[in-house]
Amino acid sequence: MSTPVATGIAAMLAGTAESRAALVARYPAQFRADVKARAAAIGFVVILVALFFGGFALLDISWVRVVGGMGRLGEFVELMLPPSFGATARLLAWLHSLAETLAIAFLGTLLAATLALPFGFLAARNVIPSWAMRFVTRRFLDSVRSIDTLIWALIWINVVGLGPFAGILAIMTSDFGAFGKLFSEAIEAADGKAVEGVRSTGGHAMHGVRFGLVPQVLPVMASQVLYFFESNTRSATIIGIVGAGGIGTHLYEQIKVLDWQAVSFLVLMVLVTVTLIDQISSRLRFAVIGRAHGSH
Amino acid sequence: MAAIPHLPEHQLAAHAAAYAAAVVEKRRRLVGGLILLVALVWAAGWMGDVRPAVFVDNLGRFASYFGRLAHLDSGALVLSDPAEWFWGAKKWLRLIGETVLIAYLGTMLGGVGAFLLCFHAARNVARTRWSAFLARRFLEFCRTVPELVFALIFVVAWGLGPLPGVLALAIHTMGALGKLFAEVFENIDMKPVDGIVASGGNWVQAMRFGVLPQVTSNLASYALLRFEINVRGAAIMGFVGAGGIGQDLLEAVRKFYYSDVSAILVLILVTVALIDIATERLRHALIGRETRA
Structure with missing residues (x-):
């Protein structure tokens, strides 16, 4: 028990002031405060907070107004209870719109995926070696992706008129960009050995793609499509706000006429539908991905 | 052989x-x-009223719409007279700034809310089972209701302007980030926490010295990613009167001011791209710092 480490441990266990001083003396680097890092961290937080309050001032938001609105929101919530649909005819109309919402999400996602498939190959490094082609395709997909579904809906309404068809096309265009990017990444991440294996046993290049690449890429793509179907169900519920079909149209109307019980019923309908679709789709996704693991 | x-x-x-x-x-x-x-x-x-014939007939209109977007009222190409194209640049830039600010405030508010709630929502650090259940259900509700629906309701409660937009984004952000934050918490190494608890630290100390050092950079990275998404979201808040550039864009589209539409779209695209690049840099720096630590 005479080694320096053992005495150090003994002193630590004793926990006296002297032993702490001894430890500080022995390991100065461990006990020195890192002033620079701490100042940077505190400065960063101060800037964030200052920006936050400065932002409220810039947007001319007074705290009195914030609190006043809270009171009004509380009143609305009170008026929302219990949720009610009123007449049965109205409920039927809403259910019809809900089905429309699902149709918009489903067809929009499917069309987007179909359209994006060739672009995904064009933007993939291991398929198209030309960087110029890839750059152009990528930038094109990025700008399509940056425009929101609702903006696309406004544009498509000009082309095919009001209604769910415009909504389908809007979801198709805005997701086409995202799918193109994701598909290209999936293709780039695929293992080239499978393709080589097929080629080495005498397979044609297309055999390599069909039996080497597609089985690797397809489950990933399918799970991405399902995931987007989930999130598109959400987008499709609001697309009606600009007149592109679905339950959003009714939601917008009921909020405008301040029928709060109807609003809460519609929100409930949306909640239940989105949760159901989430459940079904995540099950399917796990099934698809599970199969991919099985085949490896 | x-x-x-x-x-x-x-x-x-x-x-x-x-x-x-x-x-x-x-x-x-x-x-x-x-x-x-x-x-x-x-x-x-059948349900979605798909009319392929209409689509094919009017596809020309889609192309010509973009053609019209590229021309000024005088018929000249927009690029030939950028000053005329961006005649409202001063106002639009102010609105774009407002949009980014809405996204920032929404992300901050929502991020703080998510941070406070995820201590309850994460299974490994939650203190009671019922608070974990409540926190989880609440976060689920916040992220399932689309932000524009919140915005619509908030516009009635708070009046037109950026405030309802900020709050709507904040609520949705809280739901989305709360889930991600909770997942980060659930993936941490619990040994430091055990060590602090074993040496007599209380729950707050265990969180501060055992959990936070492991999660901070990940949380910041997710918050930045959300900020990016929220800038896009804030750009359409104006569609329902909740502030930002959306109002002007909607007006321009509805009134067929084609060159205005394209000018605003270009401004939005450039802003979104700049913010994407900036946040990506920041996130890489954060992740790099984490791997070094």
């Missing part, structure tokens, strides 16, 4: 039959799936 062993014919036949059966089974399932898909597409097409 190495001799490849061949199975005798009668043993091979069993394998070949099994293979054929497997292929038939797979094909059967594939055809079944395709039939189901076609049925679903047909039903969705």
